[in-house]
Amino acid sequence: MAKILIVDDDVMICKVLDQFLKKKGHETLFFTAGKKALEELRKNSVDVVFCDYRLPDTDGKEMLQKIKEIDHSIQVIVITAYSDIKTAVEMIKRGAFEYVTKPFLPEEIVLMVDNAINLRNSFNDQDRVVTNAENFPLQDGKLSKSDFHYKTVKANYLVGKSKEALRLQSQIELVAPTNYSVILYGETGTGKESVASSIHMLSSRREKPFVAVDCGALTKELAGSELFGHEKGAFTGALQSKVGQFELANGGTIFLDEITNLSYDIQISLLRVIQERKIRRLGSARESTIDVRIIVASNEKLSKATMSGKFREDLYHRLNEFSIDLPSLKERNSDIILFAEFFLKNVNAELGKDIKGFTPETQKVLMEYNWPGNLREMNNVIKRAALLSSKDLIALETLPKEIVFQSKFNLNEEKTTTTDVTPSRMLPELKSAALSAEYEKIIEVLRKVNYNKSKAALLLNIDRKTLYNKVKSFNLMVND
Ligand SMILES: Nc1ncnc2c1ncn2[C@@H]1O[C@H](COP(=O)(O)OP(=O)(O)OP(=O)(O)O)[C@@H](O)[C@H]1O
Ligand SMILES: [Mg+2]
Numbered sequence: 380m381a382k383i384l385i386v387d388d389d390v391m392i393c394k395v396l397d398q399f400l401k402k403k404g405h406e407t408l409f410f411t412a413g414k415k416a417l418e419e420l421r422k423n424s425v426d427v428v429f430c431d432y433r434l435p436d437t438d439g440k441e442m443l444q445k446i447k448e449i450d451h452s453i454q455v456i457v458i459t460a461y462s463d464i465k466t467a468v469e470m471i472k473r474g475a476f477e478y479v480t481k482p483f484l485p486e487e488i489v490l491m492v493d494n495a496i497n498l499r500n501s502f503n504d505q506d507r508v509v510t511n512a513e514n515f516p517l518q519d520g521k522l523s524k525s526d527f528h529y530k531t532v533k534a535n536y537l538v539g540k541s542k543e544a545l546r547l548q549s550q551i552e553l554v555a556p557t558n559y560s561v562i563l564y565g566e567t568g569t570g571k572e573s574v575a576s577s578i579h580m581l582s583s584r585r586e587k588p589f590v591a592v593d594c595g596a597l598t599k600e601l602a603g604s605e606l607f608g609h610e611k612g613a614f615t616g617a618l619q620s621k622v623g624q625f626e627l628a629n630g631g632t633i634f635l636d637e638i639t640n641l642s643y644d645i646q647i648s649l650l651r652v653i654q655e656r657k658i659r660r661l662g663s664a665r666e667s668t669i670d671v672r673i674i675v676a677s678n679e680k681l682s683k684a685t686m687s688g689k690f691r692e693d694l695y696h697r698l699n700e701f702s703i704d705l706p707s708l709k710e711r712n713s714d715i716i717l718f719a720e721f722f723l724k725n726v727n728a729e730l731g732k733d734i735k736g737f738t739p740e741t742q743k744v745l746m747e748y749n750w751p752g753n754l755r756e757m758n759n760v761i762k763r764a765a766l767l768s769s770k771d772l773i774a775l776e777t778l779p780k781e782i783v784f785q786s787k788f789n790l791n792e793e794k795t796t797t798t799d800v801t802p803s804r805m806l807p808e809l810k811s812a813a814l815s816a817e818y819e820k821i822i823e824v825l826r827k828v829n830y831n832k833s834k835a836a837l838l839l840n841i842d843r844k845t846l847y848n849k850v851k852s853f854n855l856m857v858n859d
Pocket of ligand 1: 537538
């Protein structure tokens with residue numbers, strides 16, 4: 380259940396959404412003007428806001444900015460007309476979660492709200508990992524914390540059958556029981572975080588926390604306090620003391636994603652933590668001993684980053700006790716259909732559907748496509764296709780059109796003429812066209828910067844968290 384606020388000058392729209400969301404078990408309230416809604420938000424926060432772009436006393440852009448100032452983690456869904464789609468895409472660039480056009484599709488609203496809530500919750504996820512682990516009932520003979528976590532990990536993890544998959548799995552199993560630091564290399568969405576979590580679950584630390592930190596999302600100013608914590612009054616604005624991620628991970632494993640984004644100063648502090656196994660919160664005189672296994676991930680080779688001076692060589696050697704290269708989805712071609720079926724099974728359960736599989740031509744397109752966003756991209760493509768499907772088998776029309784186009788482009792000419800795909804058979808909506816333009820731009824920039832999301836965000840002129848969310852939700856092609 381979430382708290383949802385609706386702002387629309389059309390009171391009918393407010394009522395329809397309000398009743399629908401209430402029926403789904405959410406707590407809702409609505410306003411027909413922007414200022415009043417903001418006043419309420421300043422007093423009582425909510426999880427999600429549905430906000431009409433055109434309001435009598437303000438507009439969506441100003442609303443979005445003000446809402447984000449009040450609480451950055453509130454997820455804003457913009458309500459818009461078809462004629463305003465360009466503006467809506469612009470709003471997404473500025474940090475809106477999604478946009479929705481009238482008339483509303485109930486399924487679309489439900490999915491959107493669920494995903495917005497997940498994202499909102501993920502802002503506190505690290506805390507929750509620990510809290511959950513601690514609150515989980517530990518009774519003799521019953522499920523243990525590790526069973527709980529391990530089942531969750533396993534249910535979401537497919538090893539695969541390709542040569543590359545087996546090599547990856549044997550490396551995971553080899554290094555997991557040791558205390559070695561591990562560097563994971565792999566393109567975006569290849570499963571680095573999932574592998575890190577598998578290593579943790581297969582180690583003797585599995586009862587202790589697994590804490591994932593996205594170094595690319597840490598600002599230079601806050602990275603130190605986020606990782607190592609701070610005492611009250613350590614700097615202006617430090618009103619309360621804060622436990623850092625290393626302390627939260629004590630006894631367990633910390634996963635530092637996009638490690639090359641850490642500033643030089645933080646790299647020095649990190650080196651000290653590794654060497655001395657002690658941490659000191661900012662503004663504190665006291666050091667405490669910690670025992671944390673470190674797993675890091677990077678898109679670029681750290682050896683290369685040391686040569687350009689971006690990454691400290693001593694830190695690199697400390698971390699480089701073992702390294703694993705994750706294959707791209709394209710490299711593990713013979714796993715493609717396995718993964719598609721695996722994701723379909725999960726989404727069937729999520730949507731309460733019973734889609735049996737894929738038409739032969741869909742399978743062919745899945746096999747031909749390059750999958751630049753790897754497993755994450757495929758997961759989202761399958762989710763979207765399943766949502767749009769009303770048949771027993773997933774058909775081509777439900778795939779994003781650039782996937783069909785690209786794979787068509789990959790096929791030889793003879794095959795092309797026999798493929799019964801024409802633009803008119805593909806998703807015709809304006810929304811999908813606008814999103815696909817944005818998606819293509821993001822993918823183009825990501826490729827250009829070798830999938831370094833911080834650099835990509837800079838080039839795209841959006842903040843990194845927004846880009847991260849977009850990549851995560853498969854680059855806008857789905858309401859994921
Ligand atoms: N072996 C797997 N089996 C099933 N799903 C997987 C597997 N590996 C990854 N996934 C799914 O693919 C998506 C991307 O995985 P993950 O976040 O681990 O990738 P990543 O390499 O850390 O991505 P990024 O570079 O964007 O941070 C997630 O939704 C995850 O659940
Ligand atoms: Mg990751």
